[in-house]
Amino acid sequence: MNGLDIKIKNTFSEESVLKTSDNYGVFSGYNLPSFIKDWLIAKYTDQAGNVYRNDILDFLEKYIPKKHEDIKGELLVKNDEIKLLTRLLVEPDVKTGNLKFSIPDIGIKSNDGIIAPNIAKEFPELRGGESWGIITLRYVPQMGKEKGFIELSGYTPFKPYDVDIEYFKTIRKEYNISDWIDLLIRSMEYNPDYDDNEFGFTNLTKKLLFLSRLLVFVEPNLNLIELAPKGTGKSYIFGNLSKTGWMISGGTITRAKMFYDANRGTEGLVGRYDYIAIDEIQTIKFSDEMEIAGAMKSYLEQGTFTVANYKGTGQTGFILLGNIPLNENKKPTSKTYFENLPKVFKESALLDRFHGFIKGWNLPRVTEDIKVKGYALNVEYFSEIMHTLRTSGEYSVIVDDLLDIPNGADTRDVKAIKKICTGYLKLLFPHVKSSKDVDLTDFENYCLQPALEKRKIIKEQIHLIDSEFKPEIPNITLKNY
Template sequence: MNQLDEKIRTHFPDESVYKIPERYSIFSGKNLPSFIKDWLIRKFTDEQGNLDTHGLLIFLEEHIPHKNSDIKNRVRTYGEEVTILTRFIVEIDILKNALRFSIPDLSIKANEGRIPDYVAKRHKELREGEIWGVITLVYIPPEGKEKGAIELVNFKPFKPYDVDVDYFRTVRKEFSLTEWIDVLIRSMEYNPDGFDSFTQKLLFISRLLIFVEPNLNMIELAPKGTGKSYIFGNISKYGWLISGGTVTRAKLFYDVSRKSMGLITNYDCISMDEIETIRFADENELQGALKNYLESGVFTVAHTRGTSLAGLMLLGNIPLSNHNQPVHQKYFTNLPQFFQSSALLDRFHGFIEGWKLKRIHEDLTIKGYTLNVEYFSEILHSLRSISDYSLIASELMAVPQNADKRDTKAVTKLASGYLKLLFPHVKSPEDISKEDFENFCLKPALEKRGIVRKQIALIDGEFSEDLPDIHIKS
């Protein structure tokens, strides 16, 4: 172990995990996100760091379903009561006044799964959308006009940590800035020693901004193999990754026929991966709703008005030259036609130049102590609701009177996000040097908003590529 391993283990004794790539091969054949794997490794590791492989294998066999599991048959045919840790999807059936669930990995469809009212009323977490938790299933045979169904009779949400954000913020003081950035990268499941430079590390952790800053909208274009899909699909259960398919206004915002809210109200951030392959239905309606939402966090569909703090992340590929630079000067030409509107693009706050990051090779594989992904995701989620950082950023920045409001908003939100990630211990402007805020919060924020500005100017002559002169107050 090196010094950083010791520091992480000392200051996060219950929240850290020692990661050895070989250990995680035990999950081969199991479609599990990182926050579940880390929790299981921690659960079956003793104080000396020894993994109880046999115990973990038994737990996986008994309580983690896989596609070939006979759980559905055991519940239906043999009348067993089965308790499992799994991902399931909750749906509201308005027409039949029922709450239903499906488990895709077990081929249990929504018309086969039922959640009794007494369970739904006891657990407010049973909202529409994807949920991870420990559930107990039983089979209820048909009776009268009522069809048979698999019922979810008990539920415990997967939330193993009661997060103490104040402790996390205080402990940050025990690490230097370079150490802390390495802690963040380790917690994203990568090896900080595999990066080429400090600048590259700072760019890499920019992918965490939408997890900590509410209503932040970002775009990242990068070649394949730079790990963007993995980050947005595995780091947090509070994020939702859309990969291909068709996006509708009903799916994203509100379904009029089912009278149910869409993805945007159920998650901290929505990421659209392989954006060039995604299709958009009823484009005019969806684009109008999206413009309003990205501007204000509010949407209106039919007579229903909704609000959310979720941000939107667009992830796409970009062709590069032999010199590892974009082939085309206009980056946004790689986005679908749906996103070619300058008015829509102007509502995105920042752009990540993913081609400046390394392809994922073995030297980026994490080995050592890191924060448990589940704990880390809860911390990121908790930091979203702390408004101190935005106020501190605003107090440290001098903004010209004639500055465009969208530019000011974008730079403030990005700077606030960097404060949360890099300097979470800061509780007032006096707690951070102006030099640190300028170099690690304000400058990266201006750079990322500046790229959006320049790219919009290239496709629409009515826009200027110049940002307002936002700088540190003297």
């Protein structure tokens, strides 16, 4: 172990986990997100750091369903209860008055499953949307013309940590900025010491760029675009680090799925998740581009949307993820970065509502060497911390106190820069309580300058599409204290 390993182990003794390929090889054959893997490793590791792999294997065999298993057949034939740790999707059915559920990973469809009324009353998270938990299933046969169904008769939410955010903030004070950034990168399951002399983490600037992927995890209603070559880990981060995010990969997006289904009377993805990552954006299709564009404009601007007679609100942020062709110098082949985006996202007025741009081509490709080796925060704990930070309003107040906004500054530019600054402040300096606690040089280097750069790219790209938009951003600086 190096010095950072020892520090993480000592300061986050209950919340850290040792990540090695040997420990995680036990999950071969199971397609599990990182927050489940880390929880199991922590559950079956003693204080000396010994991992009891046989106990993990026993748990996996007992509670984690495999793709090839016919759970429905087991329930029908054996007429016995089955207990699983799994992801389920809940869909309220207004016509029947039932809360239907599906488990896509094992082939249980929403028409197959109904949540027992007493369970739904006890657990609010089972009234719509996605959740993870240890569930008990049983088959309920019906007489006459009625069909049988699978009932969810028992439920324990998968929330192993009650996050003490003040404890987390206190521990942050024991780290310098360099070690803290390395801890965050490790907790994203990457090795901050990786250096291939070209695209590795050769300096703090590149590490900070990598951490910008976490901004939508901690700051509500923040909207970003990242374009990068294939193999830079975009999909992995947004699909594995949090159970409160949602990733769309390909297919067709409808307004009903995204915002509100008027026919079913059910909310869409917006409002149910911390962020929505739209992966492979260049392949996405839209059922009605004008309809989606209108709804997106309203939501990205104000956090509200209207469908039929329903008006909804949400704090869900968006991040668009796409590939971009590069030349032999590893730079974009075109100065117009957005030319491969779907038509709906090429409109200047819609693009202006995205707050910042991440240059993903400056980030390292995923190789075996870049995988984390050593102590890091347990992903489940880390994701809960980020989720909790979203509702901490004191950070935006601090940013307001620190920034000097020039007269006549564009409102969208100011909003974008403030939101990105606030996200960085939450990630890097969560321990500050007021503007007096902030080191102004650190804030300038690690919050303000990255925010200005990300917003400036958006404005420059919009200008290339629509010359009516000026490429400049306001000269926002720190106030003189």
